[in-house]
Amino acid sequence: RNYQIAVLPGDGIGPEVVNETMKVLEILKKLDSTLHMEFDTFHWNSEYYLQHGEIMPKNGLETLKKYDAILFGAIGDQRVPDEVTIWKLIMPIRKQFNQYINFRPVKLLQGIASPLTDGGDIDFVIIRENAEGEYSNSGGRLYPGFEQEIAVQNTIFTRKGTAKAARFAFEYAKRNRKRSVTSATKSNAIIHSMKLWDEVVQEISEEFPAIKLDSYYIDALAAYFVSRPKDFEVVVASNLFGDILSDLGSAVVGGLGLSPSANLNPEGDYPSMFEPVHGSAPDIAGKGVANPIAQIWSAALMLEHLGRADLAGVIVDAIERVLLEKEVRTPDLGGTSTTSEMGTAICEALQQI
Ligand code: NAI
Ligand code: MG
Numbered sequence: 001r002n003y004q005i006a007v008l009p010g011d012g013i014g015p016e017v018v019n020e021t022m023k024v025l026e027i028l029k030k031l032d033s034t035l036h037m038e039f040d041t042f043h044w045n046s047e048y049y050l051q052h053g054e055i056m057p058k059n060g061l062e063t064l065k066k067y068d069a070i071l072f073g074a075i076g077d078q079r080v081p082d083e084v085t086i087w088k089l090i091m092p093i094r095k096q097f098n099q100y101i102n103f104r105p106v107k108l109l110q111g112i113a114s115p116l117t118d119g120g121d122i123d124f125v126i127i128r129e130n131a132e133g134e135y136s137n138s139g140g141r142l143y144p145g146f147e148q149e150i151a152v153q154n155t156i157f158t159r160k161g162t163a164k165a166a167r168f169a170f171e172y173a174k175r176n177r178k179r180s181v182t183s184a185t186k187s188n189a190i191i192h193s194m195k196l197w198d199e200v201v202q203e204i205s206e207e208f209p210a211i212k213l214d215s216y217y218i219d220a221l222a223a224y225f226v227s228r229p230k231d232f233e234v235v236v237a238s239n240l241f242g243d244i245l246s247d248l249g250s251a252v253v254g255g256l257g258l259s260p261s262a263n264l265n266p267e268g269d270y271p272s273m274f275e276p277v278h279g280s281a282p283d284i285a286g287k288g289v290a291n292p293i294a295q296i297w298s299a300a301l302m303l304e305h306l307g308r309a310d311l312a313g314v315i316v317d318a319i320e321r322v323l324l325e326k327e328v329r330t331p332d333l334g335g336t337s338t339t340s341e342m343g344t345a346i347c348e349a350l351q352q353i
Helices: 014-031 046-052 060-065 082-096 159-175 193-205 218-227 239-252 293-305 309-325 339-352
Strands: 002-010 036-041 069-074 101-107 123-129 139-142 150-153 180-185 212-217 234-237 260-264 272-276
Touching: 002 014, 014 036, 014 069, 014 293, 014 309, 014 339, 046 082, 060 082, 069 082, 069 293, 101 159, 101 239, 101 293, 123 159, 123 239, 159 180, 159 193, 159 234, 180 193, 180 218, 180 239, 193 212, 212 218, 218 239, 234 239, 260 293, 272 293, 293 309, 293 339, 309 339
Parallel strands: 002 036, 002 069, 069 272, 123 234, 180 212, 180 234
Antiparallel strands: 101 123, 101 260, 139 150, 260 272
């Protein structure tokens, strides 16, 4: 199959780390003659917005729809409000393409030290419900500015949406021979939506008798991420809880420079989107020092989604080889290497595997 990939480098360090990722993918194509992949790059970013008054063309989503996957850098620029960059580009892609699963590996790579004293072999995934829950625009404010002001923010959980996230988590666990799924809840205090979450997760778990369901309140679970992260295999969480847990998870395995993510449309009727957890990092943009690993690993998740788990594994092996055997380290990992030195080192390691 000849995969068609849409590449959106975005703003800030986005284009810098995407550039290294393209180097890695080109090497991979050379090493494996069965891998056919073509790229079209779209510079729909803040600069585009400043020139055109919109962040993507009117038919932007129509255009992206035809691709097998979207490789995304990061978006965000001080000159453009986040309402535009996030809500007119990323959110429409996630929503219209029904990317209702946000998939985030939390794996301590060889050669990386966890800030936890007993980091050991942390290796689990967070499956975050990506389409509903706490992040809704239902609600409003009354009496703005007055002492009596009230704000209401509604949380919307549907049986269907919750079941799809839970089923994805259990199927992932089964496919990867995991023994447990951990659900993040707060049904002691949030008695309507979280009770529905608990019930639905429990019902789905009964279809998977070989996999144990552990359910924890989110506050306790946050503490367990620090005190015993090695116990987790698959964590399933609502939109807000999953968002918070993924940054915590990222921190315990070495930080944003190393954390990939996938916005998945499991049915495959629309493209899925692969992007690092981090943003455009304006504080280091243009200096050539961003760590490209999160972006390169996100491309590995893309290959896995496209059915090439073998090549995804090869990329992660190459990253680990560099971290273990070479002196190459970007500043976020305590070194002085540049973005491009890190990318080149990973390309060289690929050629040695
Ligand atoms: P950020 O993730 O861009 O940066 C947070 C900190 O982590 C900064 O100190 C940055 O230098 C560092 N960092 C991030 N990625 C790194 C890498 N690859 N290598 C080394 N260091 C790295 O988050 P921040 O500063 O809150 O947001 C900046 C902009 O990015 C904002 O406009 C925000 O809206 C946007 N953003 C976009 C996202 C996306 O495109 N999906 C996600 C998160 C933020
Ligand atoms: Mg977040």
